Amino acid sequence: MSFNVLIVDDSPVMRTFIRRVMKLAGFEDAEYIEAADGLEALERLRTRRVDVILTDVNMPRMNGEELLRELAKNGTLASVPALVISTDATRDRVQRLLSLGAHGYITKPFSPEALREELDRVVGERHGAEN
Amino acid sequence: MGPKTEDLRASRGTAVLPILRDVTGVVLETMFFSEAVPRSCDHAELNAPGAQEEWISARVLFDGAPRGELRVMLSHELARFIAANFLGADPEEVSGDADGQVACELANMICGAVLSRLHPDAGVALSPPELLPGDFEISAGVHQCFDTPDGTLAVTMRVAEGAEP
Numbered sequence: 001m002s003f004n005v006l007i008v009d010d011s012p013v014m015r016t017f018i019r020r021v022m023k024l025a026g027f028e029d030a031e032y033i034e035a036a037d038g039l040e041a042l043e044r045l046r047t048r049r050v051d052v053i054l055t056d057v058n059m060p061r062m063n064g065e066e067l068l069r070e071l072a073k074n075g076t077l078a079s080v081p082a083l084v085i086s087t088d089a090t091r092d093r094v095q096r097l098l099s100l101g102a103h104g105y106i107t108k109p110f111s112p113e114a115l116r117e118e119l120d121r122v123v124g125e126r127h128g129a130e131n
Numbered sequence: 132m133g134p135k136t137e138d139l140r141a142s143r144g145t146a147v148l149p150i151l152r153d154v155t156g157v158v159l160e161t162m163f164f165s166e167a168v169p170r171s172c173d174h175a176e177l178n179a180p181g182a183q184e185e186w187i188s189a190r191v192l193f194d195g196a197p198r199g200e201l202r203v204m205l206s207h208e209l210a211r212f213i214a215a216n217f218l219g220a221d222p223e224e225v226s227g228d229a230d231g232q233v234a235c236e237l238a239n240m241i242c243g244a245v246l247s248r249l250h251p252d253a254g255v256a257l258s259p260p261e262l263l264p265g266d267f268e269i270s271a272g273v274h275q276c277f278d279t280p281d282g283t284l285a286v287t288m289r290v291a292e293g294a295e296p
Contacts, residue, residue: 010259013218013232017162020219058257087243091252107247108240109161 003030004048008041008055008067009085018054018085025116038062042070045077052123053082057097068100081122085110147249147273147288154244155277155286162240164216167277167284174276177204177285187231188263189238193246195255199272199290201242202263203234209282210234235260241286 005022009015019032033048035041037059044050053071057064064084071077081103086093089107097105104122106115152169159167177186188204205213207230214233215222239260246255272289 011232011236013214013229014236016218017236058259087240087247087257088255089244089247090250090254092254108243109158111161 003027003052004033004050005030006033006035006041006044006048006050006053008035008038008053008059008064010036010056010059012036014056021110021112021115024112025119027119038064038067038070041067045080050080052119053080054085055082057084057086057088057093065097065100068097068102072101083118083122147245148275150245150248151241151273151275151286151288154248155241155275155284158237158240158244159213159277159279159284162217163213163237165213165279165281167279170276170278170283172274172276172285174285187234189231189234189260190263191235191238191242191260192258193242193255194258196253197246197250197255197290199288201238201245201286201288203238203241204285204287205234205237206282209279209284212281213237213279231262235262242288245288 005027007015007018009018015034022030022032033044033050035044038055039062041053041055042062055064055067062070064086068082068084071080071082078101082101083104083106084097084102085106085108086097087108088094094105104118106118156167159165185208186204186206187210188202190200190202192200207227210230210233211222211225214220214225214230217233217236218225218229239257243257246253246257272287274285274287277284277286
């Protein structure tokens with residue numbers, strides 16, 4: 001079964017970059033699903049099984065914080081690991097997003113190695129909890 | 132709406148400039164697989180005839196404590212090269228839209244990283260980055276030019292009157 005990654009970012013070039021870095025980080029065979037904001041992400045999640053969500057914070061219509069709140073309300077989706085990717089590394093913002101249910105936080109700029117490490121921690125953590 | 136130029140003052144360069152230099156280098160290296168070496172500024176390229184057609188400017192406003200803006204200025208050619216690096220494409224394949232979007236992402240990342248280093252405990256909201264074709268005003272604020280393998284990158288950060296940088 002393929003590893004499905006949902007990338008949520010309003011910037012098309014950033015979505016392309018994240019897909020590229022994911023491949024450089026070793027996820028060449030993953031399937032990538034894209035959404036431009038939180039609302040689109042929820043639409044994708046209605047019809048697709050996703051193993052991890054990588055989301056930006058500042059987006060139109062529904063931002064990353066609102067998306068995390070919506071995920072937390074849904075029993076099934078609440079268990080999907082969500083990793084925030086943002087330029088904002090201020091302590092309050094990071095703490096707030098983690099408290100809303102984000103499983104991890106990556107600050108731009110980031111290297112493929114840093115993304116891999118955080119994904120291993122987040123996805124491995126979840127798999128570990130299931131096993 | 133962003134702060135007006137007359138409302139802006141030079142930031143405390145002694146604190147901001149080393150961080151601006153370091154962050155720009157790290158962002159170029161990590162996200163754009165390139166490099167940025169600080170250089171002295173003469174801005175001959177920006178003042179040359181036809182510069183407005185050849186250069187683009189991307190800006191991010193920030194609001195909170197502090198409040199202000201960060202701008203990057205670069206040639207279309209450099210924007211195309213760094214967009215190609217960013218997207219893993221050939222420069223010839225990069226569209227005009229993509230080079231502008233990548234310039235905006237560059238401004239966004241430098242701005243967010245500088246503010247996070249300067250004010251790790253502050254609440255600062257960044258506006259969506261925007262392109263400002265032909266706007267190369269660099270008279271105020273903390274400014275640094277960088278040599279990259281594909282041309283000059285200019286970065287300017289300004290903080291609004293009364294705000295601590």
